[in-house]
Amino acid sequence: MTAPESEEAMLARGRASIDRQGMMATLGVELIAVERGRVELALRHDDRFTQQHGFMHAGAVAAVLDSACGYAAYSVMPPDASVLTVTYTINLLAPAAGQRFAVTGSVVRAGRTLVVCRGEAFADGAERPFAAMQATMTALHDRPGISG
Amino acid sequence: MTAPESEEAMLARGRASIDRQGMMATLGVELIAVERGRVELALRHDDRFTQQHGFMHAGAVAAVLDSACGYAAYSVMPPDASVLTVTYTINLLAPAAGQRFAVTGSVVRAGRTLVVCRGEAFADGAERPFAAMQATMTALHDRPGISG
Amino acid sequence: MTAPESEEAMLARGRASIDRQGMMATLGVELIAVERGRVELALRHDDRFTQQHGFMHAGAVAAVLDSACGYAAYSVMPPDASVLTVTYTINLLAPAAGQRFAVTGSVVRAGRTLVVCRGEAFADGAERPFAAMQATMTALHDRPGISG
Amino acid sequence: MTAPESEEAMLARGRASIDRQGMMATLGVELIAVERGRVELALRHDDRFTQQHGFMHAGAVAAVLDSACGYAAYSVMPPDASVLTVTYTINLLAPAAGQRFAVTGSVVRAGRTLVVCRGEAFADGAERPFAAMQATMTALHDRPGISG
Numbered sequence: 001m002t003a004p005e006s007e008e009a010m011l012a013r014g015r016a017s018i019d020r021q022g023m024m025a026t027l028g029v030e031l032i033a034v035e036r037g038r039v040e041l042a043l044r045h046d047d048r049f050t051q052q053h054g055f056m057h058a059g060a061v062a063a064v065l066d067s068a069c070g071y072a073a074y075s076v077m078p079p080d081a082s083v084l085t086v087t088y089t090i091n092l093l094a095p096a097a098g099q100r101f102a103v104t105g106s107v108v109r110a111g112r113t114l115v116v117c118r119g120e121a122f123a124d125g126a127e128r129p130f131a132a133m134q135a136t137m138t139a140l141h142d143r144p145g146i147s148g
Numbered sequence: 149m150t151a152p153e154s155e156e157a158m159l160a161r162g163r164a165s166i167d168r169q170g171m172m173a174t175l176g177v178e179l180i181a182v183e184r185g186r187v188e189l190a191l192r193h194d195d196r197f198t199q200q201h202g203f204m205h206a207g208a209v210a211a212v213l214d215s216a217c218g219y220a221a222y223s224v225m226p227p228d229a230s231v232l233t234v235t236y237t238i239n240l241l242a243p244a245a246g247q248r249f250a251v252t253g254s255v256v257r258a259g260r261t262l263v264v265c266r267g268e269a270f271a272d273g274a275e276r277p278f279a280a281m282q283a284t285m286t287a288l289h290d291r292p293g294i295s296g
Numbered sequence: 297m298t299a300p301e302s303e304e305a306m307l308a309r310g311r312a313s314i315d316r317q318g319m320m321a322t323l324g325v326e327l328i329a330v331e332r333g334r335v336e337l338a339l340r341h342d343d344r345f346t347q348q349h350g351f352m353h354a355g356a357v358a359a360v361l362d363s364a365c366g367y368a369a370y371s372v373m374p375p376d377a378s379v380l381t382v383t384y385t386i387n388l389l390a391p392a393a394g395q396r397f398a399v400t401g402s403v404v405r406a407g408r409t410l411v412v413c414r415g416e417a418f419a420d421g422a423e424r425p426f427a428a429m430q431a432t433m434t435a436l437h438d439r440p441g442i443s444g
Numbered sequence: 445m446t447a448p449e450s451e452e453a454m455l456a457r458g459r460a461s462i463d464r465q466g467m468m469a470t471l472g473v474e475l476i477a478v479e480r481g482r483v484e485l486a487l488r489h490d491d492r493f494t495q496q497h498g499f500m501h502a503g504a505v506a507a508v509l510d511s512a513c514g515y516a517a518y519s520v521m522p523p524d525a526s527v528l529t530v531t532y533t534i535n536l537l538a539p540a541a542g543q544r545f546a547v548t549g550s551v552v553r554a555g556r557t558l559v560v561c562r563g564e565a566f567a568d569g570a571e572r573p574f575a576a577m578q579a580t581m582t583a584l585h586d587r588p589g590i591s592g
Binding site for chain 1: 385387389390404405407412414424425426428429430432
């Protein structure tokens with residue numbers, strides 16, 4: 001049995017994982033905070049990823065919410081595990097209007113092979129999310145990391 | 149009452165809409181075919197949008213599936229309507245391993261304000277999809293286009 | 297403009313609505329508490345609604361979660377509105393093993409025509425839910441009540 | 445290796461499984477047809493399971509759709525496996541107005557531990573479904589049957 005990983009180690013592990021993902025690097029996603037069962041990512045408005053009314057495309061928001069749920073699941077798994085998204089449901093409650101988006105992921109319940117998470121995305125410090133996700137993640141035990 | 153739009157007109161309208169979306173242009177999405185209630189888009193592998201094992205990131209696939217469902221819904225709406233995604237569920241059945249991905253969207257049923265669609269993504273001519281979506285879209289009647 | 301409805305009035309309105317639904321009455325669902333944007337229902341184990349291992353069938357749990365989300369949405373709507381479920385996603389995290397199930401519904405965000413809610417079901421005072429729902433409800437303004 | 449099960453054997457196995465489920469028996473669900481990867485169930489209108497406008501409650505419809513997806517998954521698994529629902533998304537496209545409902549389930553893709561299915565419910569011979577489901581099922585290998 002190993003000691004629980006420190007938050008500092010989880011942050012370093014998460015940031016290294018983001019660096020290995022072309023998509024997260026291209027979107028400019030930052031890992032802000034991580035604790036056991038909960039993470040916060042940040043995304044900035046970028047004209048390359050807009051829909052036609054000039055707001056961030058739901059696809060970009062969904063990718064970051066999916067990653068937030070993935071890192072939340074990852075934070076309750078052994079360090080050698082790999083996270084895969086099985087399925088998620090996203091509700092788009094309002095346009096992604098703003099400059100900076102806080103995207104949180106948290107574990108609802110972790111089973112033996114499946115972890116269910118929830119994600120929320122907030123624009124510029126708003127109190128109510130503009131997008132909400134319920135995600136089912138699974139663990140692979142042969143290759144560490146987040147597989148998106 | 150207006151005459152039904154021709155497939156040629158729908159294609160032109162769809163391509164103009166994709167050009168107005170930074171996200172779809174950045175991903176290099178092409179509109180391959182459209183008929184009333186069904187569209188096909190194409191996406192190519194791009195290293196900027198990968199996860200860490202080098203496959204296309206689920207977020208890119210989801211964005212294109214979401215758009216395929218959006219265009220399918222759009223194809224059964226009046227030309228002045230705008231499509232918004234209310235919610236979707238995506239299942240990721242296998243990694244997006246391949247060079248070219250066909251992404252289809254089709255209408256399950258169109259109600260007065262909501263249209264339910266299904267999307268599937270196929271890699272390099274495979275028969276079974278590697279991703280499947282069930283999406284709920286809504287129509288706005290003040291601004292034409294796909295809002296993603 | 298009307299005064300906000302009291303919790304007592306909301307409880308009475310909710311109980312009357314449950315009485316009008318054959319399904320909720322047959323399942324023996326009770327409305328325990330309601331406040332603006334949040335409700336709690338209770339369900340008891342019943343051998344008529346089991347799956348083959350003797351636990352309550354997911355269908356019974358889903359019906360009550362759906363209703364909890366419906367009543368939560370209803371609690372933020374004008375009294376003359378009617379709630380319809382557009383779509384929901386349910387995760388079944390563990391068997392419904394227990395005698396009494398607390399089923400909560402709460403509003404994530406209410407828009408003009410759509411209300412997004414979350415529901416959780418807990419067995420016998422457990423801290424972690426055994427089922428979680430994300431639901432999209434809509435309001436009809438011609439006929440009051442919950443339509444399930 | 446064993447020979448593939450005959451459709452007759454699958455029907456007998458499915459009917460025995462329905463008989464062991466209090467919920468399916470209480471709802472009066474019938475197994476109409478089964479082939480590898482696809483099943484059809486039937487449900488009849490029953491006043492005990494209505495919502496307040498007198499239509500069948502979405503919860504009853506969801507339970508039968510969930511079962512149809514479960515049996516479809518079951519039909520592609522070894523006979524000693526047990527099916528569990530991980531998660532599903534249901535869209536309710538119209539009220540369940542009718543006397544007899546045909547409920548189909550079919551496999552989209554079967555992986556090693558997860559099977560993704562789609563379900564549709566049709567009223568009185570209608571061509572368009574009034575409800576659509578996308579479901580993720582898993583196999584347990586220690587206890588045969590459908591666990592709902």
